[in-house]
Structure formats: structure tokens, C-alpha cells
Amino acid sequence: MSLARGFSAALVGAGLLAGTWSESIPEPLARRSPAGEWILAADFHVHAFPGDGALPPWALRHEAARAGLDVFTVSNHNRVSTARLARWMSRQSPGPMVIVGQEVTARGFHVIAAGIEERVNWETSPADVVRAVHEQGGVAIAAHPIRRFWPAWNDEALGTLDGYERAHPVIDRENTRAELASFDRRIRAMRPDIAAIGSSDFHWTGSVGWCRTYVLARDRTAAGVVDAVRAGRTVAADRQGRLYGDPALVSAVEAAGGFIAPPAERYRWLSIGLVWFGLLGMVALA
Amino acid sequence: MLSSELKLALAPEATYQTLVDEQTIGTWSRVLAHAGFYLLLFGALVAITATGHITLGLMFHITLSWSFLIAWQALAGGVIILPARTRRVSLSRAFELLFLAYVPWSLYALTMTALAVLAEPNLPILIVALTGVAPLAWTSALVAGFCRTVLGKTAADARRLTLMHQLVIWGGTLAYVWFAVGGWTPILQAVGL
Numbered sequence: 001m002s003l004a005r006g007f008s009a010a011l012v013g014a015g016l017l018a019g020t021w022s023e024s025i026p027e028p029l030a031r032r033s034p035a036g037e038w039i040l041a042a043d044f045h046v047h048a049f050p051g052d053g054a055l056p057p058w059a060l061r062h063e064a065a066r067a068g069l070d071v072f073t074v075s076n077h078n079r080v081s082t083a084r085l086a087r088w089m090s091r092q093s094p095g096p097m098v099i100v101g102q103e104v105t106a107r108g109f110h111v112i113a114a115g116i117e118e119r120v121n122w123e124t125s126p127a128d129v130v131r132a133v134h135e136q137g138g139v140a141i142a143a144h145p146i147r148r149f150w151p152a153w154n155d156e157a158l159g160t161l162d163g164y165e166r167a168h169p170v171i172d173r174e175n176t177r178a179e180l181a182s183f184d185r186r187i188r189a190m191r192p193d194i195a196a197i198g199s200s201d202f203h204w205t206g207s208v209g210w211c212r213t214y215v216l217a218r219d220r221t222a223a224g225v226v227d228a229v230r231a232g233r234t235v236a237a238d239r240q241g242r243l244y245g246d247p248a249l250v251s252a253v254e255a256a257g258g259f260i261a262p263p264a265e266r267y268r269w270l271s272i273g274l275v276w277f278g279l280l281g282m283v284a285l286a
Numbered sequence: 287m288l289s290s291e292l293k294l295a296l297a298p299e300a301t302y303q304t305l306v307d308e309q310t311i312g313t314w315s316r317v318l319a320h321a322g323f324y325l326l327l328f329g330a331l332v333a334i335t336a337t338g339h340i341t342l343g344l345m346f347h348i349t350l351s352w353s354f355l356i357a358w359q360a361l362a363g364g365v366i367i368l369p370a371r372t373r374r375v376s377l378s379r380a381f382e383l384l385f386l387a388y389v390p391w392s393l394y395a396l397t398m399t400a401l402a403v404l405a406e407p408n409l410p411i412l413i414v415a416l417t418g419v420a421p422l423a424w425t426s427a428l429v430a431g432f433c434r435t436v437l438g439k440t441a442a443d444a445r446r447l448t449l450m451h452q453l454v455i456w457g458g459t460l461a462y463v464w465f466a467v468g469g470w471t472p473i474l475q476a477v478g479l
Contacts, residue, residue: 077467
């Protein structure tokens with residue numbers, strides 16, 4: 001190996017060591033609302049490998065713990081096999097709980113089905129999809145309800161939902177932020193007690209828990225989390241820590257400490273820079 | 287000072303000719319080293335793009351999960367290398383030289399990772415898709431150069447083999463995407479149909 005390549009490889013190694021050394025996994029919190037409910041940090045919209053996500057379930061769970069999540073739903077497009085694998089693996093060791101889900105992906109609408117066991121048929125109407133989710137004991141959440149999905153959400157369909165994504169990474173763009181807010185006003189006028197959900201829609205960029213949901217659950221179990229969504233006991237949070245939902249629930253979460261950002265990693269940029277330049281050197285230099 | 291990969295990217299036929307003339311003995315361990323490097327590069331860059339940080343464990347898990355990509359690339363390589371009776375180097379050396387032709391994708395992945403980190407997290411998918419045409423065309427030119435210079439094919443045969451090679455790769459990619467997104471509906475939606 002030449003000196004230039006050796007130096008590049010050393011940069012990669014140093015970057016990996018710096019990143020590994022500076023990684024920080026926060027301790028799980030045991031927060032309670034004034035009413036005594038558990039306040040759990042959740043992400044109901046996460047994609048995994050094998051499927052349309054980059055990370056395999058075991059790495060995803062590690063990242064969820066790093067993001068300070070207590071629970072997440074693996075919700076691949078129109079499949080549940082990876083989600084079931086993820087749940088099985090999650091039961092083998094301590095860490096964030098995994099809920100089996102599916103992003104029911106149809107022409108004109110997407111629905112997050114959380115707490116299901118079998119794949120839900122997507123070739124039907126939104127209301128029928130939600131009913132199929134309920135038949136399995138799950139909850140149905142309107143995924144990223146921006147303008148292009150509005151035509152599917154007529155009053156009948158809205159009346160069946162358990163929740164809707166109030167915070168999603170598209171909230172960082174001005175036009176789609178306004179569209180999420182508009183959908184929020186419309187559905188809350190009809191259903192003031194519906195669950196406000198924050199999700200990352202994690203595939204290949206961003207991070208798990210980018211937007212998140214604080215769930216006020218009676219039990220610290222997956223079933224308890226699904227029940228809390230069904231009962232509308234949630235608060236959505238975006239990346240900046242803004243909270244959305246029922247003002248009484250927002251106050252309860254704020255009283256317990258509010259939004260808690262994942263810990264900053266001291267050498268994150270250094271490690272990324274070293275690895276990136278090292279790899280570039282290994283590709284480009286003799 | 288420039289690597290063989292980069293020289294190849296800039297002057298495919300001349301660089302392949304030089305590499306063939308070197309008469310280096312190919313070994314399967316060198317093939318594996320090249321393939322392994324590309325896989326590690328993929329694992330590292332996906333870790334950075336997907337999580338905004340990198341650790342040894344994360345890179346290892348991603349690399350392990352996606353290691354089937356190497357078998358897939360080897361299959362695509364086998365489709366054009368194995369039947370070539372006019373090949374001018376050993377079988378293992380031919381695979382090694384073909385792997386060098388993936389350098390445009392390495393450079394593209396490095397660029398996209400930098401953009402994704404700097405624009406976090408919303409790098410428009412349209413930009414990724416449209417700019418992907420550049421490494422696609424570039425790699426095809428390198429593979430065509432490989433077919434002419436290393437496999438000893440005519441220009442017409444080289445174009446045909448390059449097309450076959452890319453069809454195997456992109457046919458497999460499409461099959462995985464079809465599996466990953468649960469059918470055609472999300473794919474058609476993504477292209478506005």
C-alpha cells in the first residue's frame with residue numbers, strides 16, 4: 001500500500017474510532033404526566049432493511065435508543081415481514097420496543113397501520129383500509145397529509161382515523177408546513193380528540209425520531225402505546241421541539257420536561273470529515 | 287499520484303490497455319479486496335447519510351446487511367466475462383479490472399453524501415435521481431472500454447455487452463425496489479403516474 005493510500009486508510013480508521021468513542025446513548029427516561037401516565041417517546045413511521053430502509057432492524061433499534069426513543073413502529077410500504085422480524089429481535093434484549101406496522105401505500109393516500117399482525121390490503125378506499133387496521137386491533141394514522149393526499153381524505157375517511165401526522169420532516173419546508181397545519185385545522189374541527197402524531201418517515205436520510213410523538217400511556221408496553229393512540233393521548237413534536245396537539249396534553253408533557261433532544265455528539269463532524277476525506281483519498285490516490 | 291481507478295475514469299481505454307500490458311497476475315484475494323472496499327465505502331457512506339454519524343458497529347451492520355450487492359455485481363460481471371473467449375487476462379484479473387470501472391459511482395456516492403449531510407435531511411430525491419444519470423453514463427463508458435480492451439471485443443460487441451451488463455444490474459435493482467416498496471404503486475407514484 002502506498003503512503004497516500006495508507007494515510008487515507010488511517011484517516012478512515014481515526015474517523016471511525018472518533019465516532020465510536022463519542023457515541024452517546026441516553027438512559028431511558030421514566031417520565032410521568034401529572035395524571036400518572038407514562039410519557040414515552042415514539043416514532044410510528046420508520047422504514048427498515050430488508051425493504052425501503054437503509055438500516056437493518058438491529059441497527060435501527062440502536063439508533064432509536066440513541067435518539068432517546070422508547071418505542072418505534074417499523075412500517076415498510078405494504079409489507080410486515082421486516083417489522084415482525086424487528087419485533088422478534090427486540091424481544092431478545094433490552095432497548096426500545098418495536099411495534100409491527102405497515103405504511104399502507106395506495107394511489108392517493110398513505111396510512112400508517114400500527115399494532116397489526118398481517119398485511120393490510122391497500123387496493124381499496126381509505127375508510128376500508130382503516131377498518132381493516134381496526135379489525136386487527138391496530139390504529140390507523142394518516143401519513144404526511146399534505147395537499148396531494150387531501151382528495152382521498154373525505155369526511156367519512158377522516159371520521160375513521162385514529163391519528164394523523166402533524167409533525168413530519170416536510171414540516172421544515174414552508175409550503176408543506178402550511179399544508180400540515182391546514183389539515184390539522186380541518187381534522188381537529190371534526191375530531192378534537194384525535195391523536196396528533198410526529199414521525200420521522202425514516203428511509204435513507206435524516207434520522208429516526210427526527211420528528212416524534214410523546215405518548216401518554218397507562219402501561220409501558222406496545223399494547224399500552226397503541227391504546228393511548230386510540231384514545232388520542234399523544235403530543236407531536238418537530239425537530240425544533242415545538243409541540244402540537246391537545247393543549248391540555250401539551251401542558252402535561254411540558255410539565256414533565258417537554259421535548260428532550262438527543263444528546264449532541266462532540267466529535268460527530270470530526271469523525272464524518274475524517275472518514276469522508278479518507279475514503280476520497282482511497283478512491284482517488286495511488 | 288492518481289489511483290488506477292481515477293486514471294481509468296479519465297481515460298478508460300488507455301488505462302485499461304496499460305493495466306492489461308502490465309501482465310499482473312490476478313488473484314481472487316485482490317478481487318475480494320476491491321469488492322470489499324466498495325462495500326465498506328457503501329456501508330460508511332450510508333451510515334453517514336442515514337444517521338448523521340458513523341461508528342464501527344453501524345458501518346459493520348450496514349455493510350453486512352447489504353453485502354448481497356457484491357454477489358449481484360459479480361453476477362453481472364460474470365455475464366460478460368465468462369463467455370468471452372478473447373479475454374486478454376486471467377479470469378480473476380478480469381473481475382478485478384471490471385470492479386475498477388465502478389469508480390464513477392464511488393465519486394457520486396461521496397458527493398451525494400456530502401450534499402445530504404450539508405443539506406440535512408431534505409436532499410430532494412429528484413436531484414439524486416437526475417444526477418444519477420452522470421455516473422450511469424460514465425460507468426457504461428468504462429465498461430464498454432473494459433469490453434473492448436480487456437475482453438478483446440469489437441466496438442459493436444462491447445456496446446452489446448455493456449447493455450447486457452447494465453440490464454442485469456438495473457433489472458436486479460428494479461426487482462429489489464419492487465420488493466422494497468411493496469409493488470408498483472409507490473414506484474408509479476414516484477414518477478408521477
